[in-house]
Amino acid sequence: MQDDDRPVLDEIISGNISKYEMIINKYQARIISLCFRYTKSYPDAEEVAQEAFLKAYNSLNKFRFESKFYSWLHRIAINCSLNYINSKEKIKEKETISENSGLTEHGRGSSGETPYNAYNMQIMAEKIESVYNGLPEDLKLVIKLRDIDDLSYDEMSKVTKLPTGTIKSKLHRAREILTRALEKYTEDE
């Protein structure tokens, strides 16, 4: 199975630890979102996601590339989230929690406030959706097939009847337009 992350992961395994930051940056949003489905609180979701990334890093030597790295990381994140739920349930058994405090906890996680020093993904999503809808149809199609439907380049070639090279260049152009739209939201870095 072809994995886009393989070259970076090989570098990490051979000792270039700093490359792991690329992996974190690539998947952080999706993993935090996954963890939030279990934790129902954003600070906790980030904490669990952090643990998942650390576990994946520590077990990287055991990863056999039999599946995609993201699928493996996804499974680790689910396990970490389930452990979090179990530990939280144990704490709840020990403590007497009033109904009000429970509501406060839930409210804290799902409130729309963006903490200081965090990216507001809602605003970014609105921007990306409008830019994506304004893309030429051919660019929109390659983005849809690759980034939404997770098709390989060969599969995309069959669907679009275009050579792989053309698909790659269209994809590069489309991604550049989309990422440029987000640049102003990360300018303070």
Next chain:
Amino acid sequence: MNDIKNIKLTGFVKAILKKEYPLYVSKDFSSKIMKQINRPVQEYNFFNYGLRIASAMTFAVITLFVMDSVLTDKIQYSKSSTINQEILSPTRNVANQMEKCEDAKDSIQSSDSLKCK
């Protein structure tokens, strides 16, 4: 745009298009993890273990010395009479009880032994 930032933005774009994004992501999320990864691991080698054992032994010896000097009476015993001698340290009057005394553990104690005591 540098590599890391480009990858981060591409990740955000993909998460948004897949509708798998959280409400917010901390700006220092990745750096926090990298800090933990780069944290030096304490090495437990032979030198560290030796140092720990040596410090424990030193502490034990000093403690025993202090306890010995504080808790033990410095009583000096002498075979000769000390009546006319100048006494410099604490003394205790003792008598030689070896002559007629019997073993105190004996269950049947004679009248002599009681006297002796």
